[in-house]
Amino acid sequence: NHSDHKAxxxxxxxxxxxxxxxxxxxxxxxxxNPRKTISFRLEWKKLGRSxxxxxxxxxxxxxxxxxxxxxxxxxxxxxxxxxxxxKYRCEVSAPSEQGQNLEEDTITLEVLVAPAVPSCEVxxxxxxxxxxxxxxxDKEGNxxxxxxxxxxxxxxxxxxxxxxxxxxxxxxxxxxxxxxxxNTVSKLDSGEYSCEARNSVGYRRxxxxxxxxxxxxxxxxxxxxxxxxxxxxxxxxxxCYAQRxxxxxxxxxxxxxxxxxxxxxxxxxxxxHTKSFII
Numbered sequence: 380n381h382s383d384h385k386a387x388x389x390x391x392x393x394x395x396x397x398x399x400x401x402x403x404x405x406x407x408x409x410x411x412n413p414r415k416t417i418s419f420r421l422e423w424k425k426l427g428r429s430x431x432x433x434x435x436x437x438x439x440x441x442x443x444x445x446x447x448x449x450x451x452x453x454x455x456x457x458x459x460x461x462x463x464x465x466k467y468r469c470e471v472s473a474p475s476e477q478g479q480n481l482e483e484d485t486i487t488l489e490v491l492v493a494p495a496v497p498s499c500e501v502x503x504x505x506x507x508x509x510x511x512x513x514x515x516x517d518k519e520g521n522x523x524x525x526x527x528x529x530x531x532x533x534x535x536x537x538x539x540x541x542x543x544x545x546x547x548x549x550x551x552x553x554x555x556x557x558x559x560x561x562n563t564v565s566k567l568d569s570g571e572y573s574c575e576a577r578n579s580v581g582y583r584r585x586x587x588x589x590x591x592x593x594x595x596x597x598x599x600x601x602x603x604x605x606x607x608x609x610x611x612x613x614x615x616x617x618x619c620y621a622q623r624x625x626x627x628x629x630x631x632x633x634x635x636x637x638x639x640x641x642x643x644x645x646x647x648x649x650x651x652h653t654k655s656f657i658i
Contacts, residue, residue: 396485406456407453407456408454410452421434423467424467426465465487467486469484470482492519493582496517497575497584500513507594510560510564512559513560515557525577526575531571564592566593568592572589
C-alpha cells in the first residue's frame with residue numbers, strides 16, 4: 380500500500396527543470412536520478428490543487444495510458460495538449476540501511492499554443508472627423524500574441540502620424556492589446572481591414588471587414604431642419620386660422636347652449652314641482 384511507504388532519507392534537491400513543448404507535438408520529461416538499484420520503486424505525479432498519478436505501480440495512469448511511454452525513468456508524452464502544462468515530480472525510492480531512501484526531481488512543463496483566429500471588431504460605417512477604434516483579440520495563444528492590422532491587404536505600421544500611402548489620416552496601433560485607433564478618421568480610411576495574431580508558435584488572421592467613412596451631410600441636416608420648421612409654421616397658421624373663423628368659439632357657444640338648455644329643463648321641472656305643491 381502506497382500510504383504505508385515511508386522515506387527516511389531524501390536527496391538534496393536538484394535544479395528545478397523547466398521543459399517547453401509545442402502543443403500537439405511530443406516531449407520527454409526526464410527524471411535525472413543517476414542511482415538505480417535492483418529493487419527501486421518509481422512513481423510520477425502531477426502536482427496542483429490535487430495530486431494525480433501519472434505513473435504508478437509500474438503502469439501509466441489515466442489519459443497517459445494512450446499517448447505516453449516510459450523510457451527508463453523518463454516519460455515521453457505524445458500529442459501534448461495545453462492541459463498537460465503544469466508541475467510534475469518523479470520519485471525514486473529504494474531500501475537502504477536506514478530504511479527507504481527517496482530521491483525526487485521536479486519538472487515544470489510549459490506548453491506553447493499557436494493563436495486561434497482572432498476576433499476582429501471593425502465598424503461598418505463611421506463619420507469623418509470622429510474617433511474610431513478597431514479591436515482584435517485572441518484568447519488561446521501562449522505566449523500572448525502580438526497583433527498587426529492590415530488595410531486592403533497592406534500591413535500598417537505600429538505607430539504612424541500618417542497612414543499607408545494615399546491617405547493622410549493619423550492612427551495609433553497597439554501591438555499588445557490589438558487596438559487600432561483613428562483620432563480623426565477620414566473618407567480615405569475607408570477600406571477592408573483585417574488583423575493578424577502572431578506568437579513564436581504560429582499566426583492566424585481574421586477575415587477582412589469593410590469600414591466605410593462618410594462626411595457629415597450638412598445640407599441634409601439643414602434641409603431636415605427647414606422641413607420641420609415649415610411643418611411647425613403650417614400647424615401654427617392653421618390654429619390661428621381656426622381661431623379667426625370662430626371654430627373654437629362656436630364649439631364653446633354650443634357647449635353653453637347645451638348647458639343653458641339643461642338649466643331650462645331643470646327650471647321647468649322645478650316649476651312643475653312647485654305648482655303641484657301649491658295645488
